[in-house]
Amino acid sequence: MFRGIDEVDWASMEHAYGSAADVPELLRGLASPLPQERETALDGMYGAVHHQGDVYDSTLAAIPFLFTLAGHPGLPDRGGIVELLASIGAPEDADGLAHGAGDTTDGEDGENHEGDEDDEDRDGLGDDNRAMARAAVRAGAGLFLELVTDADPEVRRAAPSALVRFHGEPPRVLALLSDRLRDEPEDGVRLALVEGLGLLARLYGGSAAPAVERLVSLCGPEHDPGLRLAALGQLASCAADRLPADLVPTVVGLLHTRSQRIRPAGEPVRTSSDTLIGSLRGMRPADEEGARLLRTLHQALGARTEDRIALLKGQLSSRNTADRCNAVWMSAGLFREWRGAYEEPVALIGEQLGSDEERLRSAAVSVLEFLFTLATPAADRLAVLVEAGPESGGPGTATLDRPLKALARCGDARAVPALAEVLRGPAVPNDTGYVVGHLGPAAAPLASLLRRRLAEVPLDSPDTYHHAAPLLSALGTLRYPAAVPEVLRLLHGAPRELRLRDALVKALARTLGAFGPGARAAVPTLRELLTGENAVAAADALWAVEGDVEAVLPVLLGALAPERDAGRRRAAAEAVGRIGAAAAPALPALRHLAGSPEVWERTTAACALWDVAGDPDPVLPVFREAWRRNVYTRGTVTACLVRMGGAGAPVHDLLRAELASPRRHRARSGGHGSHDVLEDELLLRSCRTALETD
Structure with a gap:
């Protein structure tokens, strides 16, 4: 199976984590007699050699050995190897799915996802490797013809999709899939064959009309409910006009009939290796x-x-x-x-x-x-679970009890007593503070408890920032200036060498700014910070607390200078916007930033231009372009359009189109963020508010 593997100069090649010298070990692991070793090896292939769908020189070098393994009779788990080959050979956007992309998650307080400067312009790195990989898998696709009739049902289940994608003779493939449907004894493999027919119809369009007709024939009442459901699903994706008019009642009826026929089965035996693949199986x-x-x-x-x-x-x-x-x-x-x-x-x-x-x-x-507020129709049921006690572990666990988190996120005040118990517990899960913020004024009874827990945050722990930031977020949201002494304790006491100290100082300053004039006791400390690394955050907070333009504007003007890093310029532009007309000396710098090649910098500067000068002319063209180029700017743009009122009318067509769109603005194939639904609902609300001025 591995003839010639040691003659390949793997050490000169790379994968996601550097040298590919370990690839031979991974390949040999795929042939191990031990299930856990095979699973670990497959996990390693996806994690390093084919990381997030990427194709490296080591990926190309591994293809011949993967084909040898896939075609070796009697070798267990070859179905996974066939799927790996199909994934390596697939284009980056295969059949409408983002190839190799995984779930993405945001922090509890959300994030802007600013990495994609332009949603239309994609990085071309690795395109040559992908093309060569596709050619290599196509060259070996004759093996998939044989695997459709392999003795291993898992191999037979994986083969149809690979065969359709890479074999260059659609009529031959169609005939083989149709023949196998008549002879295949395993239900799961029969479904894979139906999926292959649907994929064939999608990939080859009108020339694959016989595949559509075969799918239509499989929808007849003489067939098994599961097979009919599979055929309907494929028809919906390739020939929706051939679906029955009563599709939903038909599907529901087939589903119930199928459920009555299948007997509940015990949990299958699964390997328990600590791998991503093992976790997904579980x-x-x-x-x-x-x-x-x-x-x-x-x-x-x-x-x-x-x-x-x-x-x-x-x-x-x-x-x-x-x-x-x-x-x-x-x-x-x-x-x-x-x-x-x-x-x-x-x-x-x-x-x-x-x-x-x-x-x-x-x-x-x-x-x-x-779902955040969209979960409100289920709030009564969530409240019952919360009242019954923690789902598992209770206070002191690493994360908040999930029903309580869901109830609080939909803004239900019934979460407050349970959150109070968590805050009184021996340890506070780090996500508690962020969850409190979704309760609005209803969370006011929690303020003193949050203040007490902030006072207990250690000054010199590696996790000081992670413990403090959520509590600071909640206290800032509640605008609770009684906590100023606890905030100052951290500002004065956190060692300079503390891990994430700058992030902590920014969070502390942001919280003081949220407190407003009630945080006057912090003014001397904030003034001291005006000459340090966190000068912009300090200036922003000082303006909110004291309103001293003469003290903060020179700092912000300095941060807007072209030689400053982009992050600092953006933060300064946001702070200048909050000052408003009194920051007029910053207008030349803001106009310069509004012409930046970076979309987020342009957008931030345009918002500040409006807030300072009140002139829509230089602002609206920037908004229109940002709206098109990066969907993550839309929330920021719309928030500014709300402030602009009727002055933003020339771009209100964007808002009307957004409201008419059925798709969420952050929706993307292959991944999602934990706050995508929330951000989309907030965007829709802001669009409606802005349009009220029409």
Whole structure:
């Protein structure tokens, strides 16, 4: 299997973590007799050699050995190797999915995702390697013809997709898939064959019309419900005009019939290696096949939110726990990507919180957590769980109890007593402070407890910043100046060599600024900081506390200078904007920044230009371009348009188009952030507010 592997100069090649000298060990691990070693090796291939879909020189060198392994009869887990080969050979955007992208998460307080300067301009690095990888996998695609009839059902399940993608003879592939559908005994493999037909139809369009006809034939009542569901899902993605008019009732009926026929199975034996692949396997739904069927259909229906909501309601009404669990997970993709009236499905998801099935309860809480105010229809059920006690671990655990987090995030005051108990506990989870901020004025009773916990934060711990920042965020949101002594304790006492000290000082200054004039006791300290690394943050806070333009404006003007780093210039522009007309001496620097090649710097400077000068002419062209180039600027732009009122009318067409769009502005294939739904709902609210001036 590994002839010639030692003749390859792996050490001269690279993967995601540097030298590729360890690739031969990973390849040999794929052939290990031990399941855990095989899983660890596959995890290593994805984690280093094919990291996040990238293709390196070592990836190309590994392809021949992967083909040898995939074609070795009797070798276990070859299905995973076939999938790896297909992933390596796929283009970066394969069949509408961002290749190799994973889930992205934001911090509890959100982030701007400013890394993509231009959503339309993508980095071309690695394009040559991807092209060579695709050619190499195409060259070996004859093996996939053989693997469609392999003795191992997992190999047969992985083969159809790879065969369709890389074999250059669609008629031959279509004939083989159709033949195998007649002879294949395994239900899971039959579904993979149907998926192959759908992929063939999507990739080859009109020339693959026979594939569409085959899918239509599989929708007939003589076929198994699972096969019919699979065919409907594929038709929805490649020939929606051939779907039945009563699609949703048909699907719900097939789903219920299928659920009655399958018997609940025990959990499959899974390897327990500490790998990403092992973790993903542990998260699989109880009915993987059902989840796959419904996921395909939901994704194919896309923006048909009314149909998808009706389908979810049908799934959530099933007597089968696995069906309801799958529905909850399916709802996550719908909520994250598309806008709609979700009160009914959210309420039904809330009903699942009363289930005796832990997997179902956990799925429901996971979805409700990222919905924020959209979870309100489930708030009563969440409140019942919160009142019953911690989900697991309770106060003192690393993270906040999840039902409590979901309840607080939707702004429900019933979360306050439980949060008070957490704040009185032996240790406060770091996300507690950020969660408090979503409660608004209802969280006022927690202010004194937050102040007390801030007083207990150690001054010289490696985790000082991580413990303090959430508490500071909450206290700033509540505008609680009684905590000024505790803030000053950290400002004065944190050692200069403290890890993340600059981030801590910025957070402390931001909190003092939020306190406003009530933080006058901090003025001497803030003035001392005006000459240091955190001068901009100190100046911003000092203006909010004291309003002394003469003291802060020279600092901010200095930070706006071209030789300063971009982050400092942006922070200074934001601070100047908050000062308003009194910061008129900064206008030349702001006009210069508004012509910056960096979209976020232009956008920030344009906002400040309006706030200082009140002139829309230099501002609106910047907003229009930023709106187009980077969706993450839209919240900032719209917030400024709210302040502009009628002066922003020339770009209100952008806001109307946004409100008319069915897709969330941050939706992207292959990943999501924990605050994407929240930020989208806030954007929609700001768009409506700005348009009220029309």
